[in-house]
Amino acid sequence: DGGITQSPKYLFRKEGQNVTLSCEQNLNHDAMYWYRQDPGQGLRLIYYSQIVNDFQKGDIAEGYSVSREKKESFPLTVTSAQKNPTAFYLCASSIGDRAYNEQFFGPGTRLTVL
């Protein structure tokens, strides 16, 4: 079955540590996205990638980094520079970046920084 996987589902880290969240898709989609979801707020775009080896900052990129070395994979690193990293992180992909292209989401990773 095609889809998007994120691992792990729950992640705990100590303050000051970098952590990498995994996102893999086998939908053959070109575009991939990382969002952050906080209670009472809409999804906020962290980074997105329209093609392999290229990515752009979203609205809240500070303290995060990404790579897109393979079409299937778009890992997100939450660095120690991110001031409030505890959140629900969602990865998504779409066939392209056209306005009508729906985004398919992974199950999410809930990150808690202690």
Place this chain on the structure above:
Amino acid sequence: GQNIDQPTEMTATEGAIVQINCTYQTSGFNGLFWYQQHAGEAPTFLSYNVLDGLEEKGRFSSFLSRSKGYSYLLLKELQMKDSASYLCAVTDSNYQLIWGAGTKLIIKP
């Protein structure tokens, strides 16, 4: 600034009809999406509107008025499994999705 407004929470009765409204102010408009998100899970696509009017898909319908910056999602014959958050999102002139905070729908027996 860009803004999407939805009610925070709504309550409805099983078997009834509920309308969830969404108003938007964005830099340009290239379409509006509705997604459903159960607690702790991923959002799933419900509908996409780019032209004015009503799009019907089974028990769910979505309406758009571009001149009013307004959309609604209509859910008929409500079932307990429809208890979820409903997210409105607009594609702006840069083809970026702007998301509303979502409406939590509570269904009571």
